[in-house]
Amino acid sequence: MKTIGVATVINNVNDYERYPPFLEKLSKVFELHIFFFRGSPQKKSTLIYHKVPYKGSLNIINIVKIVKIILPLIKRENIEVLYILDGIFYELLGYMISRKLRIPFILRLRTNEYKVRLLKDNIVKTSVWKVLHDFVLKNTDGISCISHELCHYARSITKTAIIKLIYHGVDVNIFKPFHTKSSTIIINVLKKRPLTNIKDIVLVVSGLQKIKGAEILIKVAKMLPHINFLVIGQAERKYITKNLPPNIHYIGRVTRDTMPLLYNLAKLTFMPSLTEGLPDTILESFACMTPVYASPVGEIPYVVNESVGWLIKRYNAEAVASELKDILSHDEELYIKGKNARDLVKRKFKWEHYVENTKELIETVLRK
Numbered sequence: 205m206k207t208i209g210v211a212t213v214i215n216n217v218n219d220y221e222r223y224p225p226f227l228e229k230l231s232k233v234f235e236l237h238i239f240f241f242r243g244s245p246q247k248k249s250t251l252i253y254h255k256v257p258y259k260g261s262l263n264i265i266n267i268v269k270i271v272k273i274i275l276p277l278i279k280r281e282n283i284e285v286l287y288i289l290d291g292i293f294y295e296l297l298g299y300m301i302s303r304k305l306r307i308p309f310i311l312r313l314r315t316n317e318y319k320v321r322l323l324k325d326n327i328v329k330t331s332v333w334k335v336l337h338d339f340v341l342k343n344t345d346g347i348s349c350i351s352h353e354l355c356h357y358a359r360s361i362t363k364t365a366i367i368k369l370i371y372h373g374v375d376v377n378i379f380k381p382f383h384t385k386s387s388t389i390i391i392n393v394l395k396k397r398p399l400t401n402i403k404d405i406v407l408v409v410s411g412l413q414k415i416k417g418a419e420i421l422i423k424v425a426k427m428l429p430h431i432n433f434l435v436i437g438q439a440e441r442k443y444i445t446k447n448l449p450p451n452i453h454y455i456g457r458v459t460r461d462t463m464p465l466l467y468n469l470a471k472l473t474f475m476p477s478l479t480e481g482l483p484d485t486i487l488e489s490f491a492c493m494t495p496v497y498a499s500p501v502g503e504i505p506y507v508v509n510e511s512v513g514w515l516i517k518r519y520n521a522e523a524v525a526s527e528l529k530d531i532l533s534h535d536e537e538l539y540i541k542g543k544n545a546r547d548l549v550k551r552k553f554k555w556e557h558y559v560e561n562t563k564e565l566i567e568t569v570l571r572k
Contacts, residue, residue, distance in 0.1 A: 208566065210234040211283040213274070213294055215262055217253065218243035222460060224372055224484050227251060229555045230287075233563050237281055239274055254281070262293055264336075271300050279305060285566055290314055292333055295340040308345040308569045313354045316502065319479040323415050341365070346569040348562060350481040351503035366572070368565045372484055373555030379464050379491035381546070404431045404532055407470035407494070409463075409485040410477055411437025412454060417476030417499065418443050423521035424476075425449040428529060433474070434466060467492035471538055472531060476516065476524065480504055487553050490545035495538055497531060512545040 212227065214220055217240045220227070230236055231250040238245070238253050241262060245253040258273050260266055278301060286309045288298030295311060302309035317337070321330040338361050341347070346366040349355045358367050410416035412435060425433050426449050435454045448454065458466070463485075467473065473489040475498035482503035486496050496513040498504050508515055514531055516524055531538070 207233075207235045208285065208570070209237065209281060209283045210285050210287050210566065211237045211239060211278055211281070212287045212289060213297060214238055214240045214289070216240070216242040217245050221246070222457065224374070224460075226372060226558065229373070229559050230562060233559055234566070236287075237278075237283060239277060252281075264293060264296060267293070267296055267300065271297065271304065275301060275304055283307060285310060285570060287312065287562075287566070290317065292317075292336055292340075296336065299340050299343055302345075303343075308572070309343075310346040310348060310566060310569060311340070311344045312348045313358065314350050314481045316351075316354060316357065316479055316481065318357070320415055323478060345572065346565050348565055352506060353502055354481060366565060366568055368561060370558060370561040370565070371482060371553055372487065373553050373558045374484070374487040374491045374549050375555065376491045376546070376550050379467065379488045381493040381542075382464075382468055403471075405470045406431055406433050406528070406532070407466055407473045407489070408433055408435045408475070409437060409473060409483070409489075410475055411435065412439035412443035413437075414440065415478050417478060420476050420519070420521050420524060421474075422449065422452065424525045424528060425452045427521065427525040431528070431532065434470065436463075436466065463488060464492055467494045470494055472497055472528075474528070475499065475504075476519075477501060482507060487549050490542075490549045490553075493539075493542035493546045495541040495545055497528060507548075512541050512548055 217238065227236060227238065228250055236251050238251050239256055240253060241256050241258055254277055256274050256277065258270055285307060286298050286302050288294050288309060288311050290311065290313050298309050298311065318334060321333055341358060341361045344362065344365045347358045348368055348370045349358060350371065352369065355367055355369050358365065408421060412418045421433065429451055431451060433452045435452060436458055438457065439454060467489050473485065473494050473496045475483065475486070475496060477499050478501065480502035486498065486504065486507060489496055490512060496508050498508050498513065498515060499519065500515045505515060517527065
């Protein structure tokens with residue numbers, strides 16, 4: 205049987221390495237071509253990389269110029285379908301390439317960017333983005349959504365695209381529970397002031413950003429000075445420059461191979477986000493038997509139930525601090541929920557399911 209040629213576009217391949225290997229998983233059933241602008245691809249990879257000879261800014265203003273450069277590269281490889289990641293630049297680029305080459309275009313939606321922009325941008329910028337985004341969605345052939353919310357959102361805009369709910373998987377042989385010396389991890393990973401209480405460590409994997417709940421995190425940390433919050437991810441400058449509580453230890457970005465150590469160091473993963481899809485970090489935390497306490501947004505309520513974690517009931521600092529303190533005081537319940545969480549991802553969140561569902565979506569689109 206002939207292997208289907210699939211293409212996607214990435215700005216910097218080195219940034220992609222921080223994410224789960226979803227493209228490598230797809231390359232087991234497709235001939236997957238990555239067209240990239242910056243970075244150096246891994247030498248050992250099942251992906252087929254193509255460097256795009258363009259060094260300018262990747263923005264909508266330059267998009268026509270970029271299409272002219274990338275078009276012959278994609279055409280040369282006999283690509284049959286585009287699998288495009290979300291983000292307005294990539295979305296418009298995918299639409300333009302698909303129309304020029306007359307090949308189907310599948311969009312992968314991971315984030316409710318409309319909600320994010322309403323929280324971050326001014327109304328004019330958000331309105332312009334919404335017009336462009338809706339136009340692309342109306343002209344896609346298929347949409348892969350990470351959450352029920354995104355499926356409903358996509359269906360409200362397009363009546364012709366094939367829309368499918370598709371979860372990521374998690375590698376339970378990499379993300380797994382294990383015992384390790386806490387002091388070693390603190391020295392090698394934190395490299396800052398020592399933790400005052402090794403027993404109560406809460407991992408925050410959403411960084412220090414307003415839309416990820418930084419405001420409530422800081423308030424809660426001040427109310428619970430005996431709990432150490434290890435914060436991983438991006439941070440907005442205003443949170444880095446202000447005096448954070450001494451029990452918030454901001455680490456920043458770390459490599460993926462460090463994450464299993466951090467999940468195992470923590471008693472709980474805390475995610476007070478204002479908007480989410482289905483964070484891979486929840487699945488990874490579950491695989492390490494570390495339960496989750498998170499906001500009931502996006503797909504989180506469909507995954508984080510009372511057998512594997514807790515949902516934030518009232519989104520105010522006093523209520524969250526009280527509930528967090530109570531959660532951490534019940535070691536046996538933490539263990540039971542952690543065990544259930546690992547069983548859940550082993551059963552329901554396999555990479556094989558992601559590949560099968562994406563393959564079905566692509567093949568259905570090609571048959572249209």
